[in-house]
Amino acid sequence: MAIHTQESFTGFIASDPQLSHTGKGEARFYARVGQEHYRKEPDGSFTELDTTFHDLVAYRATAERAHERFAKGDSFVAEGYTHPYEYERDGQTVQGEEFVAKKIGHDLARTSYEVDRSQRNTRTAEQEAPAAAASREAVRNDDPRRIRESAAPGPGL
Structure with a gap:
């Protein structure tokens, strides 16, 4: 059987996470997230480039758990997909995109924590x-x- 893969996204929570509900009553997690970028130089060193900021959302149980566990400044790793969308602002159609996290967790390369295996x-x-x-x-x-x-x-x- 083939290995199932999806897009991944790593970054940090840049805004206070928000929990709301869709018109269907499903939980929706939203956070503005940042992603640091670096360029590797010929001498092996790295040059820090501008940080980019994006929208991250999650739905249903993942949204509720993410809202309970994430705070501004936390580093994360997420699996999901990029969702392009359009909206109107001042009479103009604007293109946007958000990362829809189907699974999300803290980045253990940047986060210290303990695992509770009782559940x-x-x-x-x-x-x-x-x-x-x-x-x-x-x-x-x-x-x-x-x-x-x-x-x-x-x-x-």
Whole structure:
């Protein structure tokens, strides 16, 4: 099966996050976000370029969680897509775009935090393939099968 990928966006929350609701009653998170840019120089150093600012939105449960967890200044990594749109300002049609975050979290390269695993979803363990569980059990028990299994190439290798 192919790896599923989407656009990603990294930056920092530049405004106070806002939570509102759409006409359908769905939660909508909005924040103005900044993205720093750098140019690598021939000598290996980096030159800081102008920071750009963009609109970031999220909907439904992601919006509610983002509003609870993010504050102005936080660094983030988001997965989603760029949504172009048009609006009118002073009688003129203006082109705009926003990043729609389907998933968003703090950038752990720039954020210190602790993980609370007390609410961990147990579905993953229940759906685990029996062969993978047996393989791990063999390693734990120092079973000779471990050598045969580790020598066999995995799918796609």
